[in-house]
Amino acid sequence: MKLAFKIIIAILILMQLVMMDRPNYPIDQKIALHPPKDVEMILKKACYDCHSNHTNYPWYSRVAPLSWTIRDHIKQGRLALNFSKWKKISKDKLSHKLDRIIDTVRVGMMPIPSYTWLHKDAKLTKGEKKKLIEYFGSLKQNL
DSSP states (O other): OHHHHHHHHHHHHHHTTSOOOOOOOOOOTTTSOOOOHHHHHHHHHHTHHHHSSOOOOOGGGGSTTHHHHHHHHHHHHHHHOOGGGGGGSOHHHHHHHHHHHHHHHHHTOSSOHHHHHHOGGGSOOHHHHHHHHHHHHHHHHTO
């Protein structure tokens, strides 16, 4: 039993030697989304860590294996939707993305529960959900 415990501890320590990249890419303001300030504040607190090129990495993002999960969430989030590359989305895809944003906000799928568990302020209020839905709905109408 003591040997198994020592092996587990050794593995956990060795895992810390595998450093994960934590990229934040430059943001080209010409292609980024520029919402009104009130919408931007909501997006910054609840969305941008995974859906923009500017992620605030918390201290625990340096601890394996949690760091691997966080890196994967950010990578997948940026692939699905990146507000820093908003104007690079084709009009055909943009309509679908706007529908998806509105639906995921409406039903509470975003931000994901594992994120709001650690970032309590990222949990959207009814008013914030309404504001996001209205904003992205207006973008859809103007396509």
